[in-house]
Amino acid sequence: MGKLKTALLSIGMSMVVGVSVFAQVQEATEMRTNWSLKYPVVTVEGNPAAQAAINADLMERVDHVRADFQSGQYYTAGGWYEVNYEDDSLLSITMALYGYPHGANGNHVWNYAVVYDKNTGNRIPLEHFVRVTIDDLNSLALFSLYSDSGERVKAQSRVDRVPAMYFLEGDGVICVQFRAYELAAGVYGSTYVRIDREHADYFNRKNQ
Numbered sequence: 271m272g273k274l275k276t277a278l279l280s281i282g283m284s285m286v287v288g289v290s291v292f293a294q295v296q297e298a299t300e301m302r303t304n305w306s307l308k309y310p311v312v313t314v315e316g317n318p319a320a321q322a323a324i325n326a327d328l329m330e331r332v333d334h335v336r337a338d339f340q341s342g343q344y345y346t347a348g349g350w351y352e353v354n355y356e357d358d359s360l361l362s363i364t365m366a367l368y369g370y371p372h373g374a375n376g377n378h379v380w381n382y383a384v385v386y387d388k389n390t391g392n393r394i395p396l397e398h399f400v401r402v403t404i405d406d407l408n409s410l411a412l413f414s415l416y417s418d419s420g421e422r423v424k425a426q427s428r429v430d431r432v433p434a435m436y437f438l439e440g441d442g443v444i445c446v447q448f449r450a451y452e453l454a455a456g457v458y459g460s461t462y463v464r465i466d467r468e469h470a471d472y473f474n475r476k477n478q
Contacts, residue, residue, distance in 0.1 A: 293312055293313065293356065293388050294312070295311070295312055295353050295361075296310070296311045296313065297310065297311075304339075304345060304347070305336075305339060305348055307332065307336075307348040307349050307350075308348075308349070308351060309332050309350075309351055309365065310328060310351050310353070310363060311325060312324045312328070312361065314388055314391070317391075319391060320386075320387075320388055321391065323390070323392065324386050324388075327384070327386075327391075328363070328365065328384075331367060332349070332365075332367070335347055335348075335349065335367045335368075335369055338369055344369035344370055344371055345370055345373075345374070346369075346370050347368060347369040348367070349365060349366050349367035350365075351363060351366065352364050352366075354383070354438055354439065354445075355385075355437070355438040355439060357440075359388055360385060360386070360387065360394070360438065361386045361388050362386075362437045362438040363383075363384060363386070363437075364381055364382065364383040365381070365384075366379055366382075366418070366460075367379070367382070376456050377450040377451065377459060379418075379460065380449070380460070381435070381447060381459070381460035382435060383435045383436055383437040383447045383462075384435070385436065385438060395434070396432070396433075396434060396436050396444070399436075399438075399444050400444050400465055400470040400473055401473055401474050401477035401478070402432060402473050402477065403432065403473075403477060404429055404430065404431065406477075407429040407446060410463050410464070411425040411428075411453060412425065414463055414465070414466075415453060415462070415463055415464075416445075416462055416463075417454070417458035417459055417461055418458065418459030418460045418462075421458070423454050423458050423461060424454070425453050425454060426453065426454050426455065427452065427453050427454075429448075429463075432446075433447055433448060435447040436462075437462075442467025442470060443465065444464075444465045445463070445464050445465070446462060446463045446465065447461075447462045448460060448461050448463070
């Protein structure tokens with residue numbers, strides 16, 4: 271079973287309004303030669319429509335990598351996942367999928383960080399929690415850029431977009447995710463800019 275992190279978001283963070291919904295995340299595993307995959311299967315108590323929507327969205331990415339592997343595009347492929355945060359209304363999951371062509375070097379892992387409304391099964395856009403600009407992200411990347419393992423790293427490139435991918439840590443913290451090589455060396459994997467609740471509050475007032 272995936273590890274669930276349960277906490278309350280800070281009052282300063284926008285909330286999804288809805289009744290309390292219990293979600294269980296179970297781990298499914300697929301193992302074969304050159305293929306190793308662990309992925310989440312979400313059960314939303316009393317809400318089969320939301321459950322179906324969440325699982326379909328997650329499996330769309332898994333199925334894409336599986337199809338490319340089966341067609342011979344990758345020599346080895348698979349993935350894993352992490353439940354970053356859960357509360358009564360929200361479920362934040364990051365899936366890490368990889369595919370290495372034969373003889374490939376470098377980082378070929380793609381992280382997909384999504385936040386779901388457990389009442390509807392829909393993805394929640396970043397703007398629901400924080401309105402942030404490219405300049406805002408560049409200013410934070412100078413001191414709040416992290417590797418996919420949580421190590422603080424130095425930005426080697428400037429931010430040139432506001433990504434759609436993000437995850438939650440709880441206590442009002444929002445982590446905006448970038449692709450491997452986009453802001454730092456590939457050894458650091460998919461990096462993220464960590465926005466604490468104080469900065470989120472400031473950006474939301476500034477960027478109305």
